[in-house]
Amino acid sequence: MKTTWPIIKRLVLYIVLTGATITMCFPLFWMISSSLKTIEETSSAGIVWIPTKPTLDAYISILHNSDFLRSYFNSVFYTTLALVGTLASIAVVAYAFSRIEWPGRNVVFFLMLSTMMIPPQALIVPQYVFFNKLGWVGTFNPLIIPGYFAGGAAMVFLLRQSMAQIPRELDESAFVDGASHIQVFWEIILPLIKAPLATVATFLFVGFWNSLLMPLMYLQTIKLYTLPLYVTTLYNINVTVQPWPTIMAAAVLTTVPLMVVFFFTQRFILQSVVITGLK
């Protein structure tokens, strides 16, 4: 009894963990499985776990859909442009908050942290008016440009924490050798925070890639639609039989970049979530 009890406990633990893993990943499995089915199978009265005759028809049809391909390009284009500028500005600002002593730093830093309490959506109304006046409604600008001003206080905070851990002596000795702040930032600090940078880049990527509300407000024509917006139009509200395999094929193609990025960066991400507690 005394020896078998811990073994049983372990066994139960693994069974529960495996069960939880299957449950959590189930939607993903179902998405892939449904994308290989026929329309009849996706809405059949019995459970079709795995299609009897997997077919790639759904993928062929979605890849021949020029609207889908264009929205894919739009997503890649806008995400890349927004990601690069946002990441760069966040790193610069994090440097100011961690490596330079300047009067007012604590006040500005506190201000920045307090903006984390404001849900970004509370600003959508006045920002819409602002972008409307600028003539930016119907363009990608409102989705990209605000990020260039170090959008995302939580991300600045995360990078600042990592930069603050780097020993001071490193930049002190560089300054003695006559280096400027820009050189120290570029040649000393950035190479030392590659992992946190990758983490922030991933969070930003996921945020931009999944974003629905902003594209919904600003991208008003189907020519500019990003993936999250376009994919919802595949669900045709005027018909009763939905083309589920096609929708799921589009869904799989939409989530592939997310999964690839997550797979390569999960080691860093899972650690840093704890630092910021965000996303």
Add this chain to the structure above:
Amino acid sequence: MFDNSYFNVLIYAGAAIVFIVASSFAVAALARAIAKLSGATNRKQENTFAGYLFASPWIVGFLIFVVVPMAFSLYWSFTNYRIASATPTHWVGFANYIRLITKDDGFRASIVNTLFLTVLGLPLQMGVALFLAVLLNQKTHGERIFRMAFYLPVILGFNTAVLLCWRLMLNTGTGIINQIIRAVDYAVPPIGYITRAVIFIQELFSAFFLGISNRNFILLGKEWAAGFPAANRVPLWVQSPLWSKMSVVLLIIWGCGTMMLIFLAGLNNIPRELHEAAEVDGASDWRRFWKISFPLLTPYIFYNLVVGLIAMLQIFEPIYVLYRDNQPLVPSTISMVYYLWQATFSHFEIGYGSAISWLILIIILIVTLIQFRIQNSWVNYDLY
């Protein structure tokens, strides 16, 4: 396929960078001049210049995208401002706020729905997150794979593509979730009774909350009179106003990965000796969890509560994907942010929308303050 839209964005992005650099230098020069006037040393002047130069992108952005818009929206919230409206804008005092609080059924519904999610969804989400964290904390083989699997929904969760898959799974008749429920109920009759009991309680609970937002409890009475659900009943996930919020709760629970990681960090911070000492004294796992782990986890529970509550106000994508084409269901599930979007942009009522934004901010502020006020009574900071 390609036209000016892409090229234009590149030009604007370039212009934005030029603007940011120029304004940063201006702010930094100004800061240095002030430092010089106040008699700072040369080195301090240089640091002031560099500090403001590097921090300016955020400072300038904060002014342009946060302070100025908020000031304008505060002003507009007291006017009847509408984009593309024939009537001229004029001051209306507190009319928007009064209409919002006393007459607006949609806003009322969004508050009640948030309350529902807070009372039912948030505890369930935190419970599952804590449960998974405790399991992972047992130091198993393949811990990293389990952790990845539990966090993956956070990465995927709010993409509309994945939400569409949930829509397929939640279909009342042919969706996989109900098919599994039916199969299990049929195979193991006792579980069928539990399912029906859960359905009964959930529907009464939802009917009660719908009653609050509709200001009448006819539906609750009907549900009660209908009595215990029949044997073949299944949840009507995305079909009935009694279940629409539960579908969102399901999604929230699925996306508990962030909370789980935070609990896991909290569990890791608990000194091993505490558990070892208790084990020597013969305390069971269950007792050790409630007497040692749980009290020491309360700061993390508090954190998740504060952040989770704000997240509840902001649920948007699930409602858009699951209920957009089923307008009668929207009031039964609408969140505050969804309502803000719907109310403002259906008629471009900027004044009214500004009032909603400010009310949401005030509500967040009050709720957070209350939480911080009462935390002393239950949050345990002994370890820190």
